[in-house]
Structure formats: C-alpha cells, structure tokens
Amino acid sequence: MKLAIGDVVRLLDDMALGTVTGFSGDGSNRFVVVTDAGGMLRYARAGQLALVARHLQPMTRGRRIVGGFAFAIALLMTYVAVRSARELGADWALAFLSGLGGYTVIAVAYRWWIRLTGSRRVRV
Incomplete structure (x- = not known):
C-alpha cells in the first residue's frame, strides 16, 4: 500500500x-x-x-502558469505538425494523426513533470 x-x-x-x-x-x-x-x-x-x-494539494500559481504554457505550446505543436504534414502532401487523416502526435508529446511531458514534482507516496 x-x-x-x-x-x-x-x-x-x-x-x-x-x-x-x-x-x-x-x-x-x-x-x-x-x-x-x-x-x-x-x-x-x-x-x-x-x-x-487521498490528500491532494491544490494547484499552486506556478503550476497553473506552467500548465497554461504547456497547453499553448501543445497547440502550437499541433498546428506546426498539421501544417507540415499538409505541405508534404499528406491527406487529412495523416495530418490529423501528426497533429495528435505533436499535442501528445507536450501533454505527456507535462504529466511526467507533474508526477515527478508532486507529493511522494511511501510504500508501507
């Protein structure tokens, strides 16, 4: 536990x-x-x-700012990935998947940052 x-x-x-x-x-x-x-x-x-x-600490101001920044960067990565895929001649399905991949990269990095800097659980 x-x-x-x-x-x-x-x-x-x-x-x-x-x-x-x-x-x-x-x-x-x-x-x-x-x-x-x-x-x-x-x-x-x-x-x-x-x-x-479980005890959850409320999100601090700094974490909210980093979360908003990560969301903005994720949207920018989505745009860049879709635009690049379309310019290279990909159809809409492949462009959508590349945009999803660009968003997921930033979202996963943000989730890992939250996990690494969050409260510590001790196995007893």
Missing part, C-alpha cells in the same frame, strides 16, 4: 478514522503514524489500515 502524509485512513481494529502524519520503523517493522480526531497519535501496521481518501 502506498501512502502519503495527509491521506485519510481507517484503522480496521476499532474502525477509527485518522490522517497519516508520518512513518516510523526500519526494514520489515514499518509503522504508520495516524492522528485521530482527538489529536491522539496512534501507530499501526499497513495491514491494519484501509485507505479512505
């Missing part, structure tokens, strides 16, 4: 809800630190937890 700090989990032994606040242990003795509604810290093994909800 992969967890991140801030995820909401349910402890299976007494069905209490809590948020993941940290990880403890070494090697095979890994514990998850869970804070329940009363603010009490509890330690639990991964097998004693059920994931209820």
